[in-house]
Amino acid sequence: MSGLERWFVLQIDIYGKKDIKMIRYKFLDTSIHEMNIHPNSIFSKERELARMFVSQLEKNNSLVYCPLCKSGNAELFFEKWGQKYYLCETDWSVNLLPLPDQKIMRDYFFTSELAKFRSSTEYQELATRLRQGLWSNLVEWIEGRVRRYVGMDKYHVIDWGSKFTGWINRLEKAHFISNLNMEEPLPPVKSYESTVQADLICLLDVIQRTTNPHELLKKVSKKLSLNGLLIITCRSGSGFDILTLREHSDNVFPLDHICLPSPKGIQKLLEEHGYKVLELTTPGLLDVEFVKNAKGKIPSDQYFQKHLISQFDEATLERMQIFLQQNNLSSHLRVVARRVEDRK
Numbered sequence: 001m002s003g004l005e006r007w008f009v010l011q012i013d014i015y016g017k018k019d020i021k022m023i024r025y026k027f028l029d030t031s032i033h034e035m036n037i038h039p040n041s042i043f044s045k046e047r048e049l050a051r052m053f054v055s056q057l058e059k060n061n062s063l064v065y066c067p068l069c070k071s072g073n074a075e076l077f078f079e080k081w082g083q084k085y086y087l088c089e090t091d092w093s094v095n096l097l098p099l100p101d102q103k104i105m106r107d108y109f110f111t112s113e114l115a116k117f118r119s120s121t122e123y124q125e126l127a128t129r130l131r132q133g134l135w136s137n138l139v140e141w142i143e144g145r146v147r148r149y150v151g152m153d154k155y156h157v158i159d160w161g162s163k164f165t166g167w168i169n170r171l172e173k174a175h176f177i178s179n180l181n182m183e184e185p186l187p188p189v190k191s192y193e194s195t196v197q198a199d200l201i202c203l204l205d206v207i208q209r210t211t212n213p214h215e216l217l218k219k220v221s222k223k224l225s226l227n228g229l230l231i232i233t234c235r236s237g238s239g240f241d242i243l244t245l246r247e248h249s250d251n252v253f254p255l256d257h258i259c260l261p262s263p264k265g266i267q268k269l270l271e272e273h274g275y276k277v278l279e280l281t282t283p284g285l286l287d288v289e290f291v292k293n294a295k296g297k298i299p300s301d302q303y304f305q306k307h308l309i310s311q312f313d314e315a316t317l318e319r320m321q322i323f324l325q326q327n328n329l330s331s332h333l334r335v336v337a338r339r340v341e342d343r344k
């Protein structure tokens with residue numbers, strides 16, 4: 001049985017906690033590794049281009065508040081390339097603060113050397129080749145949520161903030177889609193806006209790069225029909241690898257990562273905008289691998305993590321990853337929510 005097939009024969013416990021169905025996944029897919037997401041040569045170049053862009057930004061020390069819960073109760077968590085990440089003590093979200101302005105955001109994601117590199121054919125083709133397994137897995141997961149919460153028909157879908165042409169090609173082949181629109185994509189994906197409300201909106205790895213999650217949710221809600229489904233994937237700031245590695249995490253950096261909500265933070269955000277959260281899970285596979293690969297860079301005060309990585313075998317590390325998944329402590333967050341109320 002392949003790792004991907006195992007996804008569907010997991011031990012799944014469904015139990016009610018308040019109104020939310022918490023679905024627990026117990027699986028480890030040995031075919032998914034950091035290399036599939038971040039192949040070394042390409043990822044080093046991306047990171048270097050991002051560092052060059054960010055390093056020339058003005059250092060700003062203005063007042064900080066959490067863009068999710070608006071609390072000013074934030075602790076400086078770490079600095080990277082001259083930019084500061086704060087940990088919100090109210091909801092444990094991690095945010096880049098103060099937030100970059102819209103011109104900087106536009107330059108970074110649309111016209112910078114990094115944006116040009118990411119929209120190149122070479123980069124897009126490599127992503128398509130390496131991410132096929134991940135994307136098939138994601139489409140199957142979304143299809144499962146659609147069948148469970150919406151029905152067996154075909155539906156109008158919007159992919160919000162798409163950044164890979166290969167992902168769009170894969171998604172549009174999905175059985176549950178009647179028509180597919182793309183809103184606010186990054187280059188080279190072309191915008192194809194919907195004139196009507198959709199049944200389903202996918203917001204995949206988008207919240208983490210927004211400076212205003214409330215504004216984003218308002219825009220998304222205008223394009224999603226009442227009772228429509230919102231599917232979210234996002235990096236979570238309260239995940240194991242992020243809390244452990246801080247500035248040493250290779251895969252968390254400005255401005256790709258601005259707003260990293262905790263499970264609690266994202267749930268509150270969705271409820272404020274009239275959504276009912278149906279599922280909230282962190283089925284991440286890679287937290288322990290990220291920490292293991294960063295072995296020499298684990299901060300010196302993280303004794304538990306250093307002990308775990310240096311003294312225990314693979315089987316223990318796998319069990320640790322399963323524990324993180326089961327308790328929503330991984331940094332890969334997935335949420336399924338239904339738009340149940342019209343909020344302005």
Ligand SMILES: [Zn+2]
Nearest residue numbers: 066069088091
């Ligand atoms: Zn907060």
